[in-house]
Amino acid sequence: MIELNEEFKRLNSVVKLCYQCGTCAGGCPVFKQYAKFNPRRIMDKLVLEEFNGNLFDEQQIWYCSMCYTCSTRCPQGIDIGHVITELKNLAVKMSNVTPGIIAEMKAILETGSTTAISQSILKKREKLGLPEIPKADINEIQRLLEVTGVTDQLNKLKEDTA
Amino acid sequence: MSKFAFFIGCTIPYRVPFIETAIRKILPEFEIELIDLPFACCPDPGGAQSFDRVAWHTLAARNLCLAEEQNLDIITACSGCFETLKVVNVHLKNDSKLKGIVNEHLKEVGREFKGTIKVRHFAEVLYNDVGIDKIAAKVKKPLTNIKFASHTGCHFLKPPEILQMDNPERPVKLDELIEALGAKAVNYLNKLACCGAGTRSTDQDIAIAMAHEKIVGAELASADGLVTICPTCYIQFDVGQRLMAKQFEKTSLPVFVYPELLGLAMGFDFSVGFKMHTIKVKDFLEKASS
Numbered sequence: 001m002i003e004l005n006e007e008f009k010r011l012n013s014v015v016k017l018c019y020q021c022g023t024c025a026g027g028c029p030v031f032k033q034y035a036k037f038n039p040r041r042i043m044d045k046l047v048l049e050e051f052n053g054n055l056f057d058e059q060q061i062w063y064c065s066m067c068y069t070c071s072t073r074c075p076q077g078i079d080i081g082h083v084i085t086e087l088k089n090l091a092v093k094m095s096n097v098t099p100g101i102i103a104e105m106k107a108i109l110e111t112g113s114t115t116a117i118s119q120s121i122l123k124k125r126e127k128l129g130l131p132e133i134p135k136a137d138i139n140e141i142q143r144l145l146e147v148t149g150v151t152d153q154l155n156k157l158k159e160d161t162a
Numbered sequence: 163m164s165k166f167a168f169f170i171g172c173t174i175p176y177r178v179p180f181i182e183t184a185i186r187k188i189l190p191e192f193e194i195e196l197i198d199l200p201f202a203c204c205p206d207p208g209g210a211q212s213f214d215r216v217a218w219h220t221l222a223a224r225n226l227c228l229a230e231e232q233n234l235d236i237i238t239a240c241s242g243c244f245e246t247l248k249v250v251n252v253h254l255k256n257d258s259k260l261k262g263i264v265n266e267h268l269k270e271v272g273r274e275f276k277g278t279i280k281v282r283h284f285a286e287v288l289y290n291d292v293g294i295d296k297i298a299a300k301v302k303k304p305l306t307n308i309k310f311a312s313h314t315g316c317h318f319l320k321p322p323e324i325l326q327m328d329n330p331e332r333p334v335k336l337d338e339l340i341e342a343l344g345a346k347a348v349n350y351l352n353k354l355a356c357c358g359a360g361t362r363s364t365d366q367d368i369a370i371a372m373a374h375e376k377i378v379g380a381e382l383a384s385a386d387g388l389v390t391i392c393p394t395c396y397i398q399f400d401v402g403q404r405l406m407a408k409q410f411e412k413t414s415l416p417v418f419v420y421p422e423l424l425g426l427a428m429g430f431d432f433s434v435g436f437k438m439h440t441i442k443v444k445d446f447l448e449k450a451s452s
Contacts, residue, residue, distance in 0.1 A: 029355045029356045029358065029372050029375075030358075030361055030368065030372070032372075032375075033368045033371045033372055034365070034368050062212075062363075062364040063361055063364050063365060063368065064360070064361070065208075065316075065356050065358060065359070065360030065361040065369070065372070066207065066208050066211075066212075066316070066360040067316040067320065067356035067360065068316060068320035068321055069316075069320070069354075069356070071320065071321060072320055072321075072322060072330050072331070079321070081320075081321075082321075085211055085212055085215070086215070088212040088213075089212070089213070089214060089215055092212075092213050092214065097213070098363055098364045099363075100209070100362070100363025100364060101209045101212055101213055101363055103363075104206060104209040104210070104363065105209065105210065105213050108202070108203050108205055108210065108221070112202035112203060113172045113176070113202065113203050114172045114173075114203050114205070114206055114209070115172040115173060115176040115177055116176070117176050118176075121176050121177070121179065124179055124180075124438065125175070125179050127434060128179055128180060128182075128183045128434055128435060129183070130175070130179055130182055130183060130186070131198070133170060133175055133198060134198050134199060134200040134201075135200055136200045136201060136202035137200065140202075140224065140271040141202050141221065141224075143270050143271050144217070144220050144221055144224060144267055144268075144270065144271060145217065145221075147267050147270050148214060148216055148217035148220050148267055149214070149217070150213070150214055150217045153213075153214065
């Protein structure tokens with residue numbers, strides 16, 4: 001946990017120029033549909049050092065669509081979308097991940113691709129006259145996921161959510 | 163002929179392969195040769211980057227290495243792959259500490275990121291390298307009387323300081339590419355907004371509501387179709403309209419990726435692929451050929 005606190009402090013220093021103007025929320029396409037996801041409030045919590053606990057209430061950060069409109073428009077030049085992505089990385093370490101992302105990482109680990117190849121899609125490809133695509137060496141992908149700690153993290157998530 | 167390593171990604175070949183047909187048919191017409199390499203997932207700028215940024219950089223760097231080893235620039239037909247590969251390429255070229263960490267990992271599989279190639283998006287190559295005039299000159303069946311709502315999409319535009327594709331607040335390139343086909347690109351409500359795909363794995367209803375706003379905007383502007391340059395945006399709008407009908411009034415706005423329309427205007431027969439769209443395009447095709 002000590003390491004995580006260091007990370008939060010680093011993010012706190014990145015966002016400390018935020019003066020809560022709300023431009024990020026005003027341009028956020030998710031906030032428009034779902035007011036519980038509010039990038040301004042996420043920045044506020046980070047500035048006020050409200051780390052851990054309620055920063056991740058109801059998996060809010062996972063609602064970010066990563067469109068970076070907030071980052072483009074922030075008058076203080078804070079890369080808000082990137083900060084939220086970094087928060088997601090920390091949330092993963094705290095076993096707070098949306099199931100869809102876990103499934104995607106498992107698919108990459110097992111096949112090197114996010115998308116399963118079904119018989120019907122192969123039929124479609126044949127109908128369209130498309131060539132066979134060279135496959136990645138899955139051993140390489142698995143080795144890289146192992147050395148970067150993703151495999152361990154996925155196993156830990158399995159235990160924590162079991 | 164300019165040669166590129168064709169980064170096809172996961173979504174195009176295994177979910178919407180008719181986009182691949184259009185790309186493989188169109189680009190050689192403009193002296194662009196596509197070379198297939200054993201790439202893996204880019205990986206996804208939403209999911210994988212959110213999970214672990216070092217792993218995201220490392221897996222993307224492995225793909226970049228494959229193209230470097232062939233001395234080829236990469237061309238992508240998916241804006242998600244484009245963002246991942248271009249952002250990682252630029253990060254690693256400029257951040258020696260991160261490059262060191264990534265190369266330590268890559269050593270395990272006998273590879274090294276050197277930073278010798280560029281990452282391109284097909285729309286950028288068409289706009290910048292081929293040019294509007296040459297595209298217009300290839301049009302045999304202009305799409306006159308057709309109005310399109312363009313959706314450039316977030317991952318082609320942002321982060322703008324790295325991607326450097328178009329003005330993120332007032333993009334014009336896709337509109338110009340559309341007008342090169344003889345069609346009209348209309349302004350519409352929520353033109354700049356995100357398709358919502360990035361939120362889909364967390365909350366599908368909200369993701370679909372985001373896409374719905376754009377469809378409504380395009381319909382209010384009397385567009386005959388919506389045009390994207392990314393398969394994920396395409397799926398949000400095309401397959402998405404079927405899901406929208408559960409929450410909202412039913413819509414049936416045809417959705418395309420730009421290469422399909424370019425092919426149509428150049429006289430290619432893409433009828434097999436057009437039949438694979440969720441929203442039927444028959445009426446649109448009749449209007450386009452009249």
